[in-house]
Amino acid sequence: MSQLKRTGGRSRAAQPRHVSDRLPRLPRAERDRRYREIRRRMADADLDVLILPANHARWDQMMADSRYVTTIGGFGTETLTIFPRRGEVTAYVFNRSGFWKEVQDWVADVRDGRNRWSSNAIERLGELRFKRGRIGISGLAGLVRAPDGIVPYTMVTRLQAAFPQAKLVDATGIIQEVRSVKSAEEIALMRHSAWIGERMVDAMLASARPGVNERRVYADITKALLDNGGDLPTLLIFASGPNINHGQFVPSNRRMKRGDLLVNEMEAKYAGYAAQLVQPAVLGRPNSGYADRVKAACECFDAVTAKMRPGVTLGEVIETYRSTLAKVGKGRYKTAHPLMHARGLGDEVPVILGNDDAKRLSGIALEAGMCFIVKPQVVPDKGPTAQIGDTVVVTRSGGQRLGERALSLRVID
Numbered sequence: 001m002s003q004l005k006r007t008g009g010r011s012r013a014a015q016p017r018h019v020s021d022r023l024p025r026l027p028r029a030e031r032d033r034r035y036r037e038i039r040r041r042m043a044d045a046d047l048d049v050l051i052l053p054a055n056h057a058r059w060d061q062m063m064a065d066s067r068y069v070t071t072i073g074g075f076g077t078e079t080l081t082i083f084p085r086r087g088e089v090t091a092y093v094f095n096r097s098g099f100w101k102e103v104q105d106w107v108a109d110v111r112d113g114r115n116r117w118s119s120n121a122i123e124r125l126g127e128l129r130f131k132r133g134r135i136g137i138s139g140l141a142g143l144v145r146a147p148d149g150i151v152p153y154t155m156v157t158r159l160q161a162a163f164p165q166a167k168l169v170d171a172t173g174i175i176q177e178v179r180s181v182k183s184a185e186e187i188a189l190m191r192h193s194a195w196i197g198e199r200m201v202d203a204m205l206a207s208a209r210p211g212v213n214e215r216r217v218y219a220d221i222t223k224a225l226l227d228n229g230g231d232l233p234t235l236l237i238f239a240s241g242p243n244i245n246h247g248q249f250v251p252s253n254r255r256m257k258r259g260d261l262l263v264n265e266m267e268a269k270y271a272g273y274a275a276q277l278v279q280p281a282v283l284g285r286p287n288s289g290y291a292d293r294v295k296a297a298c299e300c301f302d303a304v305t306a307k308m309r310p311g312v313t314l315g316e317v318i319e320t321y322r323s324t325l326a327k328v329g330k331g332r333y334k335t336a337h338p339l340m341h342a343r344g345l346g347d348e349v350p351v352i353l354g355n356d357d358a359k360r361l362s363g364i365a366l367e368a369g370m371c372f373i374v375k376p377q378v379v380p381d382k383g384p385t386a387q388i389g390d391t392v393v394v395t396r397s398g399g400q401r402l403g404e405r406a407l408s409l410r411v412i413d
Contacts (some may be wrong), residue, residue, distance in 0.1 A: 023103045024229075026071060030185045030305040031106045034069060034178065036091075040083045041174045048133035049125065050171055051083040051159075054092070054117055055139065055150040059233040060272070062150050062167055064346025065138045066091070067272045070107045072100050076230040079085075080117045082124040097293040131163065135246055136171025136298045141347045143172060144351040148190045177322040180342060180349050181369040186273060187393055190344070190371055194391050194402035196228045197268035201279045204238075204266075210258045210283055214240055218251035221266065231269035232276035235276070238264045240283075245385045258284040261384060262412075265375070272345050275402055278389035281410040293378040293386035294409040299328045300376035301407060305338070308366055308374075308399030314350060315357050315362030321376055329378065336377040336385070343373050343391055371402075 042050065044319070052065040056076050060067075066081040067073035070091045078182075082090040092113030093100055100110045113120040125135075140152040149172075160168060179380060201325065203224035207217045209264050218238055237247035240260040247263040262281040267274045282293050303324040307317050342348030348371070350361050375389025388407055392399035 005255055006374065007081060008247060011099055013176050025104060025183055033076055037178050038175060040084055045174065047171060048135055049102060049130060050083040050136045050138060050407060051121055052083060053151050054078040054080040057150065059143055059235050062347035067345050068175060068179055069149050071104045074118060074400050076233060080113055082121060082122055087128055087138065089126050099250050101362040118155045121159060122162045126200055130131055132165035133233045134167050134169055136169055138175055140170040145347050172300040176349050177306060177345055181367050182344060182371050189271050189273040190275050190391060191402045192269040193268045195269060196225060196230045197275050197277045198403055198405050199228050200224045200266050200268060201405065205412060206282060208256060208262055208283065210256055212256050214251045216252050225268055229270060229394055231272060235267040243384045256283060274343055274399060275391040276343060277336050277403055278375045278387050279410060280388060286409060286411060289383055293380060296328045296333060297376050297378045297386050297388045298327060299405045300324045301374060301388060304374055304376060305399030308392060308394050309395060309396060310366055310368045314364050318358055325378065332380065334381050340372040340374045343371050366394045368394055369394060
């Protein structure tokens with residue numbers, strides 16, 4: 001897919017190749033690779049069929065399983081996928097199935113579901129002559145951002161009533177585990193997303209000035225996302241103000257002032273694949289203490305990513321963060337979570353959001369092809385927290401950044 005081209009001494013992400021001139025497509029060989037691995041795991045779990053529910057919560061992150069097997073999604077598209085161990089895959093969308101038949105070539109059987117998801121699933125299982133066996137449902141429980149699950153109670157009860165001899169089981173982990181290690185095709189899409197993300201940073205730096213409304217800057221960032229081929233909805237955290245620690249999900253009408261910090265976490269999506277970055281900036285000359293903390297965050301980033309090789313445990317990575325900050329900060333600063341969490345089509349695994357996760361997942365070993373947003377925080381006893389971040393892929397030589405911008409505090413003067 002996309003590679004980096006050198007143009008005038010600066011690199012730029014090439015537009016990924018297309019089968020269609022309307023939406024990007026991954027090759028069928030990638031589809032076949034995914035299907036083989038999913039069906040192998042289904043056989044191991046003795047599952048006859050997988051149901052991947054429609055749920056576009058959290059900026060479409062909950063639609064990752066369906067999009068992974070169909071490439072259908074984005075801009076709030078709801079997709080229910082019926083994935084049998086043997087037989088044709090079927091995707092139900094709310095409506096306008098003809099569009100999705102035209103712009104992707106992974107799934108031929110795309111139908112209008114009209115949000116009757118239980119009826120759709122029962123219809124397709126009947127066509128497959130399913131009567132008894134094991135139905136795996138992804139998203140029943142255990143998702144990091146949705147521990148109670150995303151599957152409606154009525155869907156479960158209606159399926160059980162329609163197929164009383166079937167056993168319904170939680171299959172959340174099957175596709176999540178497959179998704180956690182990215183292929184070369186997927187990494188190329190994420191690299192292109194990182195390139196789009198840096199265009200969003202450029203837009204923020206060009207737009208933010210004293211007297212400018214936060215919504216204006218937010219709009220310019222979103223325009224850069226769309227102009228460069230990105231998907232909506234996507235996570236975008238942004239805020240301005242003196243000595244602030246966190247950005248906000250909702251932009252305000254506040255007008256920026258000289259001395260403000262610009263705090264953000266931006267996610268760019270291309271073909272559903274999300275790269276995230278954190279780029280601190282300040283309007284005018286920065287406070288020397290804040291600049292020092294951003295520099296310390298950059299050193300932590302470099303140390304952590306250098307450690308991210310296959311076989312290294314998450315516990316070892318977290319300890320590198322702690323020891324590096326203790327050294328460069330001379331004991332003045334504290335660490336904070338999340339240090340890193342997996343990225344891709346949705347909330348990939350593993351995810352460390354707090355100290356409990358750090359302890360529970362400390363023994364998990366990294367694998368080549370895992371992708372993370374790495375965003376170390378530097379927390380002082382007094383004053384604003386500093387943070388910087390980029391999307392990183394695990395390689396044999398350490399974590400490789402997918403972005404290209406210099407990691408530093410940006411000063412808008």
